Amino acid sequence: MLGIILHALIVVILTLLTQIGGLAYLVALAASRAWGIRRFLAKLTIFLLCYVGASLAAGLAAPKFGRVPLSCMASTTDRLVVRSPIYCLLNRNYVRPEVRDLAKALAAHMDEEFPGTVTTALDANFPFVNGFPLLPHLSHADGKKLDFAYYYKDADGTFLNGVTRSPIGYFAFEEPAPGDELPCQGRHDWLTTRWDFDALQPLFPAYRIEEQRTSAAVRWLTSEGVARFGLEKIFIEPHLKNALGITDSHVRFQGCRAARHDDHIHIQVE
Structure with a gap:
């Protein structure tokens, strides 16, 4: 009974983390x-092979369900990159085609306005x-x-190209100053x-948001993003929205739950 519970728990965790990992685990089991x-390493190898195969199959099948992957295999000339391979390893890199096109267009605009x-x-x-x-x-x-x-x-104010404060881009927050909207x-x-x-x-480097590029990206999203790609909402923490001088109604507060x-920008289309 304990073994069944353990396997069930692993399936649930893998499914929540990767969507298809639980199924790959059952096939491997x-x-x-x-x-x-019976050997653990042999079982682990079989699971990894099943998981990689399922992930590759997901990449081929997802377009039939209306989603496409953002590539984690960026070259030195690509201007849109996924922050870490972990997003692709966990199958968290899928969007609708219009969101992919929006992301590529934003990256192209930023490269045009701020070369490189x-x-x-x-x-x-x-x-x-x-x-x-x-x-x-x-x-x-x-x-x-x-x-x-x-x-x-x-x-020192030097732009850090493609760099984030945390290794995965999340959880390194821009703390509000005294008197900011909370x-x-x-x-x-x-x-x-x-x-x-x-x-x-305290573990994250003392980088700061580069206001010029960040403001330019939000301006493009609230203009071209809305007009061409049906962008509906952008979530940015109020104290950052105010600090960047953003007044567009598409930029909103996501709620207290x-x-x-203030560690990332969330966008969504209609």
């Missing part, structure tokens, strides 16, 4: 038993099934959402993903 394989600038994508969506949660996000469940990293500069101040919600990760903050958005 069945194959190991059918072939009488790299635009960095973060979490997107899983390859299949509308409504399947991409934890810890509350809304990345239909292929219409994508996160971008901010553009950063070092303490819509969630005083709230203590029990069910929330608005985590501050205070213990992690959702994750902080």
